[in-house]
Amino acid sequence: MNDSLYDTSWVLYSIPSLTTSLHSLLSAPPSTSLSPRSRSSILDKHAADFQNSLVDRDRPRYEDEEEREKLGALRAVSWTRFAPASPDATPPSRKQKRKRNDTTLDDSDIALERGLLVSLVYDKRTYKFAVISAQRDGNPNKRARTSASSASSTSSRMANKPNNTAIVLAKASPTVLKVFQAYLSETFAIQDMHALKLPPTLLTSTLAKYISSIHTVLSRTTSERQLPLDIKAILGMLRLSVSFSAPIAPSLKMLDVEVPSESVLVAFRNLEAEQDSQDSGRQTQVRVAGDTTTQGILEVLSKWIHERTGLKLPLAQNEKSNPTATEPTNNTNPETTTSATQPPLEPPMRISRILCAAYAISSEGRLKFSLKAAQTCDNDPSRGDSENTAPDGSSNVVRKANEALLAAALCEANRQLMEDS
Numbered sequence: 404m405n406d407s408l409y410d411t412s413w414v415l416y417s418i419p420s421l422t423t424s425l426h427s428l429l430s431a432p433p434s435t436s437l438s439p440r441s442r443s444s445i446l447d448k449h450a451a452d453f454q455n456s457l458v459d460r461d462r463p464r465y466e467d468e469e470e471r472e473k474l475g476a477l478r479a480v481s482w483t484r485f486a487p488a489s490p491d492a493t494p495p496s497r498k499q500k501r502k503r504n505d506t507t508l509d510d511s512d513i514a515l516e517r518g519l520l521v522s523l524v525y526d527k528r529t530y531k532f533a534v535i536s537a538q539r540d541g542n543p544n545k546r547a548r549t550s551a552s553s554a555s556s557t558s559s560r561m562a563n564k565p566n567n568t569a570i571v572l573a574k575a576s577p578t579v580l581k582v583f584q585a586y587l588s589e590t591f592a593i594q595d596m597h598a599l600k601l602p603p604t605l606l607t608s609t610l611a612k613y614i615s616s617i618h619t620v621l622s623r624t625t626s627e628r629q630l631p632l633d634i635k636a637i638l639g640m641l642r643l644s645v646s647f648s649a650p651i652a653p654s655l656k657m658l659d660v661e662v663p664s665e666s667v668l669v670a671f672r673n674l675e676a677e678q679d680s681q682d683s684g685r686q687t688q689v690r691v692a693g694d695t696t697t698q699g700i701l702e703v704l705s706k707w708i709h710e711r712t713g714l715k716l717p718l719a720q721n722e723k724s725n726p727t728a729t730e731p732t733n734n735t736n737p738e739t740t741t742s743a744t745q746p747p748l749e750p751p752m753r754i755s756r757i758l759c760a761a762y763a764i765s766s767e768g769r770l771k772f773s774l775k776a777a778q779t780c781d782n783d784p785s786r787g788d789s790e791n792t793a794p795d796g797s798s799n800v801v802r803k804a805n806e807a808l809l810a811a812a813l814c815e816a817n818r819q820l821m822e823d824s
Contacts, residue, residue: 475526
């Protein structure tokens with residue numbers, strides 16, 4: 404993943420539908436994109452126009468003075484194309500079949516492809532926006548095929564549209580964010596850009612896949628003695644923040660649970676021991692089914708925490724087993740359900756934030772990647788993919804996991820769009 408996305412506390416936004424003009428800017432032909440971080444006269448013109456739009460002549464002078472005192476003078480504005488994914492990443496339609504025991508955090512239907520970085524450099528601070536789109540496979544989205552028949556055709560058409568949805572990673576003040584949204588609207592006819600909230604199920608499932616991704620690669624490329632040290636360098640202390648609804652705990656808003664990386668490794672090994680105790684046919688079935696492996700990691704980790712603290716954290720919950728879901732069942736009268744118009748109820752206890760040395764993510768749509776954790780695997784085949792390790796870390800297991808986490812956020816934006824439709 405590109406270094407420009409690291410060490411920045413981002414707020415996620417969703418653009419439900421890219422217009423032709425913005426899509427063209429993101430996906431410039433090779434004649435105007437000689438490198439992943441290419442600049443052109445078109446981008447320079449947008450940078451100059453955007454800088455001019457930052458001058459609000461209708462704003463009171465005292466507000467300008469307050470902003471200048473806080474930020475200093477605006478030194479430079481740049482628009483730059485970049486590749487959010489690693490150079491060796493291939494589109495989904497051209498990916499080779501993965502090994503059965505490869506549980507790398509990945510979505511079989513989406514791949515990060517294009518990015519636009521907007522930077523505003525002040526004397527005292529730097530603001531940034533990263534607009535990221537994706538390339539989709541030609542096959543219909545699996546979730547779309549399993550949806551209700553009344554919405555399946557619409558969902559399939561939307562899932563087949565390449566670059567239908569984009570996400571914006573923003574690091575800016577409310578004033579600058581408002582100006583950026585207005586510029587996208589006036590210049591590219593982007594009518595909707597809203598905050599992207601992430602459900603607890605996405606936070607927990609991506610955590611399990613992240614751990615599985617790191618462990619799967621490192622367990623093949625490093626010694627048993629070195630493995631705990633590598634896991635600790637990448638994950639550090641895992642902190643899970645649990646939020647409570649008011650009726651459950653009026654005086655308790657949030658509870659933080661810290662899990663050492665050594666305990667995470669123990670939980671993962673306990674899962675492997677459970678799988679190895681099964682017969683070979685059952686074991687193969689578990690390893691092939693990524694969702695089952697994900698739930699297994701979460702269940703073992705939840706059990707480990709419960710045995711030591713007495714807390715039953717909602718780690719292994721999924722949408723199908725969520726009692727608050729409004730989807731009709733065999734014992735439910737379809738006429739009394741309002742799943743099409745009423746959103747699911749908020750669970751009384753939920754994971755609202757996950758923090759470790761490699762990344763931080765919250766249900767409020769905040770995301771941060773640590774460059775230090777990614778650099779622990781740079782240029783070191785023993786800590787990454789031992790095959791075709793590039794000097795830029797393109798086969799770095801941490802960067803790969805970060806790319807997949809970002810792709811999962813983009814998938815979530817598309818999923819919410821399909822639900823709203």
